[in-house]
Amino acid sequence: MNNPLSGSTNSLGRTVLVTGTDTDVGKTYATAALAVAGWCAGRRRIAVYKPQQTGMHGDDPGDVHDVARLARAAGMPPEALTTVEGQRLTEPMAPPPAAAIDGVELLAISAHVAKILELQESHDLVLVEGSGGVLVELDGDRHTIADLAVALQGVAPWGTVDQWPMNQGTAPVRQADAADGRVGTPDTTGPAPVSTVLVARPDLGTLNHTLLSLEALLHRGVAVAGVVLGSWPGEPDRVQESNREYLADLPAIQGNHIPLLGAVPTGWGSQAG
Template structure:
């Protein structure tokens, strides 16, 4: 059976796309057929590199797609409204994921922003997509101060809908973490979103594909195909 994994974040610019690419890269390296779907892309013009194309650049063996894009860097529902259009319905995203599932072993569905960012005027969110797909949700967390509250709130939202948290990945770990960041590595697993499943170094998105896969392997936990252990402290 095809596995579907939904990827969300504690907010914007936390490293969701790189984390999605890292999971995809390790699955491709294991010989799995992988597809990555961007639920909705905002803040990118028609000819610019969106998140799906970023994944394609980092993971050449993966199939990538996006449902729709809007050029203004806003929440999907707002960007759609200002562009005179409508954001994708939850069922449209879910159907696209299921279409991809027919030819792949793993489908990763990357959201925009956080779990409850509105996709459309009907106030549907990535959580609605995950419900339709009955898929677990991987949370990509900001390493900085404040991430514990955002992680706990996301975990509560997941559980209130009966969704399964698939773990937490720190999306952009700096070379010189401060005290709050180091303490967060200990505290994040207690926030209810599942185990700490990896710590990805900042700057990974600029690596060549082969090097990217190598770094992904040592930065993601066993459950995601890597060798990183939560006993490691950065």
């Protein structure tokens, strides 16, 4: 199995939100690689949810289709993956103006929460790929992927995020899973039940974008599992190497040590065509 994010295994809660420092940074590739990491760690039913898919007409293949293609190319059985879109908009823009052009109402954050909780019922891992970067508005009410993360953290069936020390990197075993899957005293040695991964570029400028995005997430109470480099070239230049080294040993941000979970090699999954 071609599993570039094997280092993320201990950070995979039941639900993982995937956001980025920008659009086009490799969130879809990272989502596919996280699905593969989950599969390799024993998750057998994995769902990918894209709350807002913009820039798509008719049956155009969207990001969840790409995740399925990439995961299959890495060796994951297609039947292990469920792919769901919340809402599809035709314009390649942020959701509010795209919805205005299409003349439709955007789904509320509560509708996305309900959908994700429904997927949690029947899956071992739910991956949620946001639109664009951290502070892009998802609904018509100024809510972002950070608000969606915080809302999910508040209703996680295994307790609130306060019970999970962030980023301790211990074994993903939860007492609640061993019992009836929903109740019991949480074993807080496992990963947070809902966590967020930030996907970044390795290129010049990424340190500022990554640190700003992490600050924004942590400031809003989001449980950040770590950073992933969305596309890591086969022959990195000095800037990219130096950025990777820096991101692998970030200074504490608001008391949080945010790890670099790994990097998706450029061209990963290309064998699928």
